[in-house]
Amino acid sequence: MPPTSLVSKPHYPILDGLRGVAALVVVAFHLCEAHATSHLDQVINHGYLAVDFFFLLSGFVIGYAYDDRWQAMTVGSFFKRRLVRLQPMVVLGMVIGAVLFYAQTSALWPAIGQTPGWKVLLIMVVGCLMLPVPPALDIRGWNETYPLNGPGWSLFFEYLANILYATVVRKFSKLALGILVFLAAVALVQLAVTSPAGDVIGGWSLEPLQLHIGFARMAYPFFAGLLLFRVAKLRTVNNAFLWCSLLVIAALAMPRVGGPQHLWMNGLYDSLSIIFVFPLIVFLGASGEVVTSFSKKLCGFLGDISYPIYITHYPLIYTYTAWVQDKKIPWRDALPVAVLVFLLAVGIAYACLKFYDEPVRQWLKKKVAV
Template sequence: MQPAPTLPTKPHYPILDGLRGVAALMVVAFHLFEAHATSHQDQLINHGYLAVDFFFLLSGFVIGYAYDDRWNRMSVGSFFRRRLVRLQPMVVFGTVVGALLYYFQVSALWPAIGQTPVWKVLLLTVLGSLMLPAPLALDIRGWQETYPLNGPGWSLMYEYVANILYAVLVRKFSKLALGVLVALAAAALLHLLLTRPEGDIVGGWSPELGQVRIGLIRVMYPFFAGLLLFRTVKPGRVNHAFGWSSLLVVAVLAMPRLGGLGRPWVNGLYESLSIILVFPLIVLLGASGELIAPYTRKLCKFLGAISYPLYITHYPLIYSYTAWVYDHKVTLRDGLPVAALTFFSALALAYAALKLYDEPVRAWLQKKLVAASAVPGSPQPGVAGP
């Protein structure tokens, strides 16, 4: 029996990999500064949480690129296996790190830590590792997080939701039907941001029903807008695309709060325009560029590789830093050395996890779960991460 012919592997979009890494670095910095903020009004890197929405859009674009033309040779089950292999190992790792740091931590910020039984921590570890939402009855921090051992896991849950919708239904949509879906999702996003008293998109991280609504709104527009962007717009040729698109990402996320307390809709309008218009423009700009200099190719490769491990493992360290700030009443100026240490520790942890755990585990799972149903030449798409 002759083996199936091997198709050429699709090239990556290396600049998009690099942009994912830039956004992940901004998320870590945002969470560090958040420990010193009294509200969203005085938060540095004020709109860092919009990186999640940017990740969703990137993911939709890359999923379309990787899989849209392969469904005549790939089953839904094969698609799900590929996504599980790509995402789940680091979900488990981040949850275990979160469990260890929680159990051995002491802080007045979370007085229940010392009273949390081992079985509850173990149960939350299992739930988090399987991406099963923790009920509010298991809220061990008082923050009402869906994944209290590793808060950012909520965005991966919605990434899975979007992937399931894509594989089961939306992949079959015509461009017109997909456009209608994206338009409706954009309208829901705009309505939320212009009418919400807080004037921002922050939310989705709790199993409370209102938060679930926000989480679904947050994922539906950017993910499927990214898919529509891939299907309808052909990238051009842009010089210095990585530099310009990186600056745009940083600028959008670092923008100070707008409108103040009296006009929250101003900030809501800014976030609406960023998600609906600017983020697709950034992705298109990144997809339209080439990397010529060897150092930029290496940089984007590193940033792309580190982005997901960094996003999914950094927050347990943020819990510890936030507790230290709270317990010792540390100002931002005094805390900068420890913040910098935490930042680079998060990078080191992510890189170690990538090389010593994620890559070997994914290679093993690839052989066991995916190889038999592999689509020749299929690339490994990026993830939302964030």
């Protein structure tokens, strides 16, 4: 039997459900993005902030799951646990990206048709190892670190956050952690308000500016989530899942703020949402309870598919975007296909969860003694 302190803890079911709500909004956001001409007319305009919400949730949950376990857990065993939790779906996401790659041939990505199969396989293997792809191996032309499955960039920063937590930040006092979070908040506001595009979008490239964006988007929310866990005094909140879900959807669906003349205003919205609104949502969600059988099943389902849908949906988005752009399909005509792609993304995520992710994680836990 494992030590009591290493037995899996109960989840916060509402936080699981909120992660699923945000993941579904991300899929809808990316479908809408295929029809946008710029950030200014993007429908579900702030869906990109879901990444920052995920980082904050992750920091809170990591603190809850591991802060009191270090007497009985080594850094190595922590990394084993995180690898078992995250890596199987990273691998499958890259495989799906490779399988669908040539179906995405488009004027948007003229390099696809000229890319030899061996290079696609090489990029897939590199991606499965969670190594960022240098510009010389960019086979799509979007300068992505994971050109087969773009959202892999956020998992790269998730791993970096976990490494920083396990090796350094877990030892911080509340005061030291608070100072780190404050400095990260200042850096985030500076990035968002001075951004040439008026937002925090980015982080998926090895270019210095993109790395700056990625670190800024990871540092504040992840460590703010950890701090929130350590200092929050939870209260009883009725109907927390409903209200928090509405807040998440409202924050992510918010229309563009300020317009082209006042880009800094949208940057301010981004930073204030990440710094204040998202911690409030997590606090309220952690304070609530699910009381009905339906709510428990719904939160469980949404939580279960949240990670699989996030890490597997984007190859479908590449394919959908290529179709829309090459055929010049207006949103009204594309809507039935968009709905089909959305439902397909959910179905694929659930199938991946049940027939791959859960069995593989159970097998790995036995093999690496987690």
